[in-house]
Amino acid sequence: MEDNITKLVEWIREQVNGAGLKGAIVGVSGGIDSAVIAHLIKRAFPESSLGVIMPCKSNPKDREDALRVVESCNIDYHTIDLTETHQILFSAMESELARKKEWNEETARLGDANTRARLRMTTLYAVANNYGYMVVGTDNAAEWHTGYFTKYGDGGVDIVPLVHFTKGEVREMAKILGVPDSIVSKAPSAGLWENQTDEIEMGTTYDMIDKYLKGEEIPKKDQEIIERMHNRTEHKRNIAASPPKF
Ligand SMILES: Nc1ncnc2c1ncn2[C@@H]1O[C@H](COP(=O)(O)OP(=O)(O)OC[C@H]2O[C@@H]([n+]3cccc(C(=O)O)c3)[C@H](O)[C@@H]2O)[C@@H](O)[C@H]1O
Ligand SMILES: Nc1ncnc2c1ncn2[C@@H]1O[C@H](COP(=O)(O)OP(=O)(O)OP(=O)(O)O)[C@@H](O)[C@H]1O
Numbered sequence: 001m002e003d004n005i006t007k008l009v010e011w012i013r014e015q016v017n018g019a020g021l022k023g024a025i026v027g028v029s030g031g032i033d034s035a036v037i038a039h040l041i042k043r044a045f046p047e048s049s050l051g052v053i054m055p056c057k058s059n060p061k062d063r064e065d066a067l068r069v070v071e072s073c074n075i076d077y078h079t080i081d082l083t084e085t086h087q088i089l090f091s092a093m094e095s096e097l098a099r100k101k102e103w104n105e106e107t108a109r110l111g112d113a114n115t116r117a118r119l120r121m122t123t124l125y126a127v128a129n130n131y132g133y134m135v136v137g138t139d140n141a142a143e144w145h146t147g148y149f150t151k152y153g154d155g156g157v158d159i160v161p162l163v164h165f166t167k168g169e170v171r172e173m174a175k176i177l178g179v180p181d182s183i184v185s186k187a188p189s190a191g192l193w194e195n196q197t198d199e200i201e202m203g204t205t206y207d208m209i210d211k212y213l214k215g216e217e218i219p220k221k222d223q224e225i226i227e228r229m230h231n232r233t234e235h236k237r238n239i240a241a242s243p244p245k246f
């Protein structure tokens with residue numbers, strides 16, 4: 001894994017330099033994937049890397065975790081609260097659709113959640129533009145394969161360094177990089193609604209997806225969920241550049 005970390009840091013440096021940009025930026029949620037990317041970009045660009053913490057109706061605990069992450073790698077950071085922006089945008093949309101009796105309460109939660117991810121993307125690109133930095137994505141192999149991300153939200157990035165690494169490998173990498181244990185061991189969550197965890201929403205676990213990706217046998221029910229998610233989300237991939245498989 002040490003070797004993979006070195007290769008990834010080098011790959012990120014090449015991508016940024018090759019694009020004629022000055023450094024790299026990532027949204028830091030307090031979760032493990034963005035923690036690993038924050039550490040990697042800090043290694044690649046010690047003087048020109050940036051984390052952005054963007055609460056959006058988020059649990060305050062996430063912000064504390066995000067601060068732990070930026071401290072653990074000593075990366076520069078900004079905090080930009082998007083709660084009010086989201087409220088204004090979403091309620092304008094809701095009131096117009098409701099006025100025409102076309103507001104769909106059942107799909108609203110996902111629309112609300114995806115809007116948070118897209119506001120974060122918009123913010124990251126605006127900040128990246130200010131510094132001349134590249135926007136680095138955090139998707140791992142399990143999320144990439146299942147399409148478990150918001151198109152043009154957290155999926156709207158310039159490079160996706162972790163797409164060949166399973167969630168288990170990301171955990172291994174995190175420990176080596178010095179990501180705090182509390183971040184490594186907490187349940188993966190998109191933080192898109194209260195008490196959301198990825199595994200409850202997906203109906204399968206990262207361990208199952210990791211096994212599937214490694215070609216190991218898993219229960220038929222889990223296999224069906226993974227294959228259904230994969231097939232439905234083909235349109236979300238092939239957007240961002242990815243590194244070769246090491
Ligand atoms: N076949 C097709 N060809 C081209 N485009 C197609 C399409 N099918 C849908 N679409 C388009 O894609 C849209 C649906 O995709 P999208 O907007 O992404 O939305 P969708 O896949 O429905 O939802 C995003 C999922 O990712 C999860 N997520 C999001 C963000 C972060 C994380 C995390 O782990 O942190 C997880 C979230 O909880 C949810 O389960 C449709 O509204 C439509 O516009
Ligand atoms: N509050 C936030 N502030 C900044 N960026 C965020 C925030 N919430 C989500 N993001 C961005 O969206 C990405 C996708 O979220 P996701 O939950 O998949 O990753 P994670 O939180 O880093 O790890 P985990 O999957 O273990 O929760 C994050 O990695 C991060 O870049």
Ligand SMILES: [Mg+2]
Binds near residue numbers: 030031189190
């Ligand atoms: Mg998360």
